[in-house]
Amino acid sequence: MDMLPEKTRELHNHHFDSTVWNDFKFRDDDIVIGTYAKSGTTWVQQIVGQLVFDGNEDVAVGEISPWIDLRVPPKEEKFGMIESQDHRRFVKTHLPLDALVFSPKAKYIYIGRDGRDVVWSFYNHHLNANDLWYEILNDSPGRVGPPIDKPKDSVVEYFRDWLENDGYPIWSYWENIGTWWPARNLDNVLFLHYAKLKEDMPGEIRRVADFLEIDVSPDRWPAILEHCSFDYMKANAEQATPLGGAVWEGGAKTFVHKGKNGRWQNELPAELSDVYEKMAVEKLGAECADWLKTGKL
Numbered sequence: 001m002d003m004l005p006e007k008t009r010e011l012h013n014h015h016f017d018s019t020v021w022n023d024f025k026f027r028d029d030d031i032v033i034g035t036y037a038k039s040g041t042t043w044v045q046q047i048v049g050q051l052v053f054d055g056n057e058d059v060a061v062g063e064i065s066p067w068i069d070l071r072v073p074p075k076e077e078k079f080g081m082i083e084s085q086d087h088r089r090f091v092k093t094h095l096p097l098d099a100l101v102f103s104p105k106a107k108y109i110y111i112g113r114d115g116r117d118v119v120w121s122f123y124n125h126h127l128n129a130n131d132l133w134y135e136i137l138n139d140s141p142g143r144v145g146p147p148i149d150k151p152k153d154s155v156v157e158y159f160r161d162w163l164e165n166d167g168y169p170i171w172s173y174w175e176n177i178g179t180w181w182p183a184r185n186l187d188n189v190l191f192l193h194y195a196k197l198k199e200d201m202p203g204e205i206r207r208v209a210d211f212l213e214i215d216v217s218p219d220r221w222p223a224i225l226e227h228c229s230f231d232y233m234k235a236n237a238e239q240a241t242p243l244g245g246a247v248w249e250g251g252a253k254t255f256v257h258k259g260k261n262g263r264w265q266n267e268l269p270a271e272l273s274d275v276y277e278k279m280a281v282e283k284l285g286a287e288c289a290d291w292l293k294t295g296k297l
């Protein structure tokens, strides 16, 4: 087996406390879902939830599948919940791989999305965040570094800031993808891409099921597909969204927003889009940049 990724540092900011993973007690069948953010994390949580629970419609992944490295709620609360779970656990992380504890016991699913789609999605997430969202991130104990500010009122300027300031106002996109990419061929790692999931959700869900060694009962397959569709997830957004959507204006339906790629195409100036594309190749290499853009591995 290839060398396992090793944690080499901690990462703290308004969202992160990477040290929480240091006390995570892995079980043999744990599933960890990793992404930069706004890349389809919740969709993959829903897919995994549907596979683990055989298409049951009462599975509230927003509640049972926590974001481990988020600073809130305190780790005791999070651990209390997941340690009491007797089903196969699935949790999420937005850490770069060099700040994450990587266990050979767990299976890791990483999902990528074009950075332009990610920023368009995050802009909606951030613009509609309510006072409670800012309070949780900025005023809770343990924040390191500056608070997160309200976004500018132009998505293009928001994108420019993100590109020029290495992921501002969140974290580095290049670092997140660049640290995960070398792990893509490990036995306990599966790479997915938002665009591929859109193109062929049934085929991609089968890949996830095979990877997780879950036998899908044929009679439950239609329910699984329905529950993972965008329309179903939008209609039942409270079930999948963190805190049931309480930290966004418009609630959970704001979080499960449009569910498609390419919304930037009519708004982002070509020159800025080109800078993004060149930077992707510079930071990640041509093969990884191409995967991010197309989903083709």
Ligand code: A3P
Pocket: 035, 037, 038, 039, 040, 041, 042, 043, 117, 120, 121, 122, 124, 228, 229, 230, 231, 233, 255, 256, 257, 258, 259, 260
């Ligand atoms: P948009 O904001 O572009 O609509 P994350 O869970 O990583 O925060 O990602 C959120 C993005 O995934 C949002 O994108 C959301 O609409 C999209 N999403 C959630 N469920 C989806 C589904 N079933 N099909 C397609 N996109 C989905």
